[in-house]
């Protein structure tokens with residue numbers, strides 16, 4: 001089993017809903033999973049050499065929600081994340097110009113820092129999926145199966 005930190009960036013709570021369902025699914029698969037709604041560098045440090053799932057929406061014009069900005073800025077200063085394995089779920093709305101821009105920026109940062117992404121980024125379009133967890137649950141099931149079972 002893997003110990004997974006689920007890091008959330010949300011404005012209206014949709015990403016949190018997705019994260020909470022992900023926690024249930026991963027736990028059911030035998031992993032240990034904890035949701036960080038207001039993630040900080042000290043939370044991140046627990047998983048930096050392990051497994052993380054980032055679930056973030058986009059606000060403004062392609063910006064990250066305020067709740068996850070401190071973590072994003074902290075990661076920039078930490079350097080190599082060469083042992084980190086992560087997944088990324090990006091919530092957005094394709095009627096905006098920078099579709100899922102926040103999640104894409106987070107993904108780009110982690111790759112720059114040498115982290116390895118497990119699977120593709122899942123993008124969830126609010127204009128097509130009013131219940132984002134109905135899209136994410138299947139993805140999380142598959143993502144969790146890539147983690148070590150031990």
Ligand SMILES: Cc1cc2nc3c(=O)[nH]c(=O)nc-3n(C[C@H](O)[C@H](O)[C@H](O)COP(=O)(O)O)c2cc1C
Pocket residue numbers: 009010011012013014015016056057058059060061062063065091092093094096097098099100101126
């Ligand atoms: C003021 C505002 C700005 C937004 N800007 C973007 C954007 O630039 N790109 C995008 O893909 N989605 C954008 N969205 C859509 C949200 O990311 C989407 O509705 C998401 O599901 C919200 O999730 P949350 O409840 O976790 O914040 C915006 C929504 C609002 C209300």
